[in-house]
Amino acid sequence: MWRQTWDRLSLYLPVLLMGLLALGTWWLVRNAPTPLSPAAATAPGDEPDYTMRSFSVRHFDESGRLQSEVRGEEARHYPRTNTVEIDRVRMRSIGPDGRVTVATADRALSNADGSEVQLFGNAVVTRQPLPPRPGQTPQPVLEFRGEFLHAFTRAERVTSDRPVVLTRGADRFTADRLEYDHVAQVLQLQGRVQGVLQPGRAR
Template sequence: MIRVIRQGWDQLSIYLPVLLMGLLALGTWWLVRNAPMPQLPAIDRPVKHQPDYFMKNFSVKSFDATGRLQSEVQGVEARHYPDTDTLEIDRVRMRSIGPDGRLTVATADRALSNADGSEVQLFGNAIVTREPLPAKPGAPAQPRMEFRGEFLHAFTNTERVRSDQPVTLTRGNDRFTADGMDYDNLDQVLQLRGRVRGMILPGKK
C-alpha cells in the first residue's frame, strides 16, 4: 500500500510543475482580464472655427467703481469663437467715455474684438468719432475728430487708431485723406501715408 502511494506521489511530482505553471498562467490571465484598463492619452483634436454662443439685439455696459458709465457695446448679433477667443459683432455701435468726459463713438457693419476688448477691428463703413471737448484751465479746447474708412483698427488701451486702407480724417473744419494712417491720441501724433491730400481752413480770430 505504501509502495502504491509512493508511486502515485512520484508520478504526481512529475506533473506538479506543469500543474503549477498552468495555475500561474490561469491566475495571470484572470488578473489581466479584471485589472482596470490604463487611460490612454487624450487625442488632441483640432478646434474648429465655430461659435460657442450667440447674442442678438444686445447691449452690454460697463461701469467704474463709482457707478459711472465707462463704455457700451450694442449690436444686432454677436458670435464668440473659442478657438481664437474673439467676438464678432454685426452692425456694431460702441460708446466710450473717458476720464475727462470726452465721448468716443465707433460704428461699423462688422467688428472683431479680442478677449479683453483692447483691440477692435472695424470692417465696412467704419467710423470713429471723438466729440469736442471744451477748454479747461491749463488745457486748450479739443475739436471734434472723425475717422472714416472701410477698415479701422483701434487699440483702446493705448488710444491708437490705425489703417492700411484709404481713410478720411476730419478735425474741426480741417479735412485730410490718405492711403493709410497711424494716429496716437496720447502723444497727439498723426501719421498719414501714401497719397495725402488736405484742406486746412484758417482759424477764427
C-alpha cells in the first residue's frame, strides 16, 4: 500500500513544483524593468538595483491562453548575485489540460533563469484536480506544505531540510526532511516519518 501511494505521488510532484516555479520566476525576471541609468549598475552588491511593489506578471501562450501568473507584495533584484526576492509571493499555473496549480509563501528567492527557487515561510503548493468525467472516480487535491522548499527545476529535484507535510485527499504524510529526484524516480522522506492512509469509501 505504501509503495503504491508513493508511486501515485511521484506522478504529481514534478509538475506541481518545478513547472510552476520555473514558469513564474523566469517570466518575472524577463519582464522586470531595467535600471533607469548606468549609475544603478554601480550600486553596492548587497543593495537591490530595482524594486517592484504590488506587482503581477502574467505569461500567455501564442493563442492568448493564460499559462502562469506571479503576484507579490514586493520584489527586489540583487545585481551581485543576479537573484530576485519576492515578498508574499503567489504563483499560479494552468496546465495544457486546464489543471490549476498554486504556490504561496511568505518569501521566495529565485536565480535569474528560474532554475533554482527557494520558498520560505508557510510554503504551500496545491494542485487542484480536474472535474471527473462521467464514470470516472474524482481525483483528490494534492498539497505539499513546509516552512522551506527548495526546487531545482532543470535537474528536476526538490529538497527540504525542514519538516514537510504531504497530503493527498484524506491521506497525510509527515517527515523531517525531503529528497525528491524525478529523473531517478526516487522520493525519500527522512527523520521521523509518519503516514495515515484512509480506507477507500465504498461506492
